[in-house]
Amino acid sequence: MPIEIIPIGGYSEVGRNCIAIRADNEVVILDMGLHLERYINYTDSDDFVELSSKKLLEIGAIPDVTLIDDIKDEVKAICVSHAHLDHVGAIPFLGNRFKCPVHGTPFTIEVLKAILRDEKIDLRNELIEHKVNSRFKISKNIEVEFINATHSTPQTVMIAVHTKYGTVLYANDFKLDNHPTLGQKTNYKRLKEMNVKVAITNCLYAHNPARTPSESIAKKMLEDVLLGTNTEGKSIFVTTFSSHLARIKAIIQIAKKLNRKVVFLGRSLSKYADAGEEAGIVKFSKEAEIVRYSSKVRGFLSHLKHPEKNLFVVTGNQGEPKAILSKIVYNGFFKFKPGDMVIFSCQIIPVPIHFENRDKLETALKQKHVRIFRDVHSSGHASREDHRDFFELVKPEHIIPTHGSIERLDSMRDLAIEMGYDEHKVHILSNGQNIFVE
């Protein structure tokens, strides 16, 4: 009996990750994410707004699960690899269509719960937490294993789906970081000992002939900027991805060395910090003051006598118009003085809307004579040479590149062929184009 693989979202496009694995009339869905660009373009917000799943399907912002309508009743589980919205963000809209539980690591489930609470969405699926490096049964014949992997959000896992006919390894978003600053290294031992029939692998940077630097390097870059620059008497704002708890932890540690009090400004920062506390990963509420709502931020900042004694962590690293950093710059939430600092501990997500927003924001900051520090960052995604190491370690029989434009999918195919793979063993798929693997 072959294993059937049904790509649902994220093939030949970046976003709305979702794929179904079927064996013996039992199905497991891996990830159910948002297509953030389409979502933001439509809603004009990077946060959740009330929308029907029908409308979101129409605009392609969520995976087209109608592709598996005929086998809907065979779905035994939805398993989520990590807490990023392009992997978990469609569950609030689509989960109820399936009568099965949602499985994830504690942090991922806590983030999902926070979204559901915020948006008052009633999800009927049972939410089940599993530790990293654990294995559990989801149906009569299928077992799932969560294998710890390093990435830019905590408790990311590669998902191994063990069937009678072989194992499918879903490695969608990871890097091979040997010096992580939060959590453990990728579980190389387990990856090496498994027999993998098919590896479904993120190819976002498969074209980049490099090794992605460790998170500890990003921490050093931050130290270099913050401890190596004269910050005396200057207000400091740092912005990064709210779900990147390792980075935020580094920012807090450096602020201690600067003898500054850390203040988080923005709802999404507080949401991920709370999820991290619930999952027992961090205790940011003991180390930082948290101002959750943007309605309180203006008042908070205007009452501060000595802003230069703080270090502000703010939302809005992509220049999103509704985020705190934009409000600070455009709406007069804070009066910058020449020489104040804004540090972008992130890269621009390469879609036109973000380039536009950031450009506008940086121009406004320059007019205020604020010092800008860009790209103080290391990516959470593996590059070409990491992928080579990964394939050498795992030795999958088949490779399915995912999470990339057609050029990136091709880059991964080139790498596999360079490594000696027969081209029939590398499958470039599009949504709805299922394959059978013997």
Ligand SMILES: [Zn+2]
């Ligand atoms: Zn991710």
